[in-house]
Amino acid sequence: MASTVARPQNVSHLVEPPQDLREMLELARFLENHESPALLLGPDGEQIPLPMQAYEVLRQVVSAMERGASVSIEPVDRRLTTQQAADLLGVSRNTLIRLLDEHELAFERLGDSRHRRLRLHDVLAYRERKNAERRSRLDEMTRQAVEDGLYDVDADTYKEVLAEARKN
Template identity: 60%
Template sequence: MTGAHREVRRKGTVLPPEDLRELLNLSVFLEQHNEPAALLGPDGQQIPLPVEVYEVLVQVVGAMRRRRAVTIAPVEQCLTTQQAADLLGISRPTLIKLVEQGQLPCEKPSGSRHRRLLLSDVLDYQERRRAERGAILSELVRDAEEDGLYEPTAEAYMNAVEEARAARTSEG
């Protein structure tokens, strides 16, 4: 195990394996079964996985299959502003602006100038933003449909198909 990989593990994040074959086999197994499995110990002892644990396993395997690192943390965990920004995929200064605008609550430990955010608050904000973006996208689609932008003529459709075929032929 490399030093960098060891460091990531210490922080609670696990990177996907370099060789995904075993992970893909596990992913296929999980996709083929709807019911929670059992955990088999090295001594042969079996114990059924609770549904909640099984669902976490499915999500972890799915993320790692897409070559994403995974961190499992309690929702009451406190994050630094940099950790929260990384989770949201934004810069730290942008996160600070969100905090100062009251869009994200934070705590300042007594005697400290550093801000801490609850993971649950960051996840709630992320979900609110996702819902807002979905609503805006739905409104844009609705407006486009009302304006007739999703009703191409047969001629426009055929022209687009011909252009796509010509582009593919010139690439190959």
Template identity: 65%
Template sequence: MTIESVAPHERPVLPPADLAPMLELSHFLAEHAEPAALLGPDGEQVPLPMELYQVLVQVVGAMREGKAVTIAPLNQRLTTQQAADLLGISRPTLVKLLNENQIPYEQPGSGRHRRLRLSDVLEYKDRRSVERRLRLDEMTRQAVEDGLYDDDGASYRDLLDSARHEG
């Protein structure tokens, strides 16, 4: 596998069609907390640094789940379309977030094209995930306080419909 300096989603590495070797490697990595060594075709061994070992564990875990993987430096610059794709939102929605100063960006030179750092996009994604979790926890707490979990499904649907019509 060659790692090139390209935009994050331009050269994804797809998981193999046969996931059995990936599952075997995943189990091996799960059983060994310390990094091993790389073994070259000539028998030469090179110790694997812990940081690279941690990346390997994450890559194998993602591929085991059938996900494609791309490796990019955090200072990688993204176009607005690339950032929108990474966040799973439309480009106009991303532009709205940029205009609201939700995510930092740069406009190189006098051009109108914006560029975002991968690290800033990932930070926003993490923030959004935490905010969603907090809102869900609050909604769950409120539902428990309101006794909604004690009602049957039909009563819950009636209450939900009622709340929707009031709003």
């Protein structure tokens, strides 16, 4: 999938949670207790209703920061370099290039160059697919362990049963 990207790259801004989380916890409690958006109050006393979409983003940001997580808000159509995409997925750049070559992820080329760009949306969708596959495999392994009576046994017994299964 090749096309030309005419837009400059967006700059990512990471916001760290505050050292003292008391105000964040207070805001989180406030947002949890109110289902509809509040008013935004300016320093001059002017009030404006907060649109529901902005309110939902605020709730998600506050929830993440309350847990001590850093936050970055990016447009989903933002284009990432191969290194940025690899970092986001937690894989090496070489692994990401292999995924691109195997058509696991969509990408675009910058003009006639060899440089590839990936949409943030596509990278996040791929990550979610892979996470869902991992959860499914883990669920299946857990189900099998329960069926085999191995889910609640101690580690030594599990190792013995596993060694026996490998012999067979």
